[in-house]
Amino acid sequence: MGSRAFLCLLLGTGILFSCAGLKRLPKAEKDRNLKIMSYNIRYAQEGVGEISWSNRKELLIRQLKEVPVDIYLLQEPLDQQIIDIKKALTNFSFVGDRRVENVKWGGYNAIFYNEDKFALLESNTFWLSETPEQESKGWDAKQVTIATYALLKDKATRKRFYVLNTHLDRVGEVAKLESLKLIKRKIEEINKKHYPVIIGGDFNSKETTAPIAYFDKYFKDAKKVAQTAPIGPKGTFNYFNSRIPHKYRIDYIYVSKAIKVKSYQVLDNQYEGRYPSDHYPVYVALMLP
Numbered sequence: 001m002g003s004r005a006f007l008c009l010l011l012g013t014g015i016l017f018s019c020a021g022l023k024r025l026p027k028a029e030k031d032r033n034l035k036i037m038s039y040n041i042r043y044a045q046e047g048v049g050e051i052s053w054s055n056r057k058e059l060l061i062r063q064l065k066e067v068p069v070d071i072y073l074l075q076e077p078l079d080q081q082i083i084d085i086k087k088a089l090t091n092f093s094f095v096g097d098r099r100v101e102n103v104k105w106g107g108y109n110a111i112f113y114n115e116d117k118f119a120l121l122e123s124n125t126f127w128l129s130e131t132p133e134q135e136s137k138g139w140d141a142k143q144v145t146i147a148t149y150a151l152l153k154d155k156a157t158r159k160r161f162y163v164l165n166t167h168l169d170r171v172g173e174v175a176k177l178e179s180l181k182l183i184k185r186k187i188e189e190i191n192k193k194h195y196p197v198i199i200g201g202d203f204n205s206k207e208t209t210a211p212i213a214y215f216d217k218y219f220k221d222a223k224k225v226a227q228t229a230p231i232g233p234k235g236t237f238n239y240f241n242s243r244i245p246h247k248y249r250i251d252y253i254y255v256s257k258a259i260k261v262k263s264y265q266v267l268d269n270q271y272e273g274r275y276p277s278d279h280y281p282v283y284v285a286l287m288l289p
Helices: 003-010 027-032 053-065 079-088 173-190 210-216
Strands: 033-040 071-075 092-095 109-114 118-127 146-154 160-167 197-202 251-255 260-266 282-287
Touching (some): 033 251, 071 160, 109 118, 109 160, 173 210, 251 282
Antiparallel strands (some): 033 282, 071 109, 146 160, 197 251
């Protein structure tokens, strides 16, 4: 049984997510608006004190539900985390596959989308390597890495768009650059009708590095093109520690040229004096063409 089938057997129900309090907008504009969160939630561990999944699960779910979100791009969740989050987000569906099958630490790049608003038309996962159609480690990477994408249709407007979620290798500099080149080629391969594209994830790359310079040539960095001033800290990695400066941005959301970025925010809230993950969520408001 594949990982997706396994999860389908286990996913339950839970607390209904609410989008109350949204600003009133003209209907045509509101229907084209999207709220996206990209968030490395850190893989589940037990026996590590406050950062054990059982000790931060409720804090993280509280953070996920604290702002209105249409699509979550979550990096690193393991099976139990997927199950726990799906129970809390009952009107959300999930797509994704493990980066390594049949291994305890085979995390996902999960895409959760509001099933009341969107219909799933297509999805797939590919490996960031020279052989992307099979489980494999690429170039100088230390770990196996993947990207997961979905083609969604807005049920109200019937507009179609792609979302892609990825997590680049932490060490391999060649792998980071080649992985983004592969993602660009894959988007060109699947997106023959030139639908809008949203790409998010943990790129494990600072803003001044070659992988980011490469991607900046082809997609718009949401932070750089937002119509309002960015909110929140510059950095997106917090080490579970509020006492040291968090100055490095390694988590990004990119969009294709026709998408407007209305706002960009790094959410650095603490809950009970703690961060729910060692990363901050990146949260953007977009408007589709």
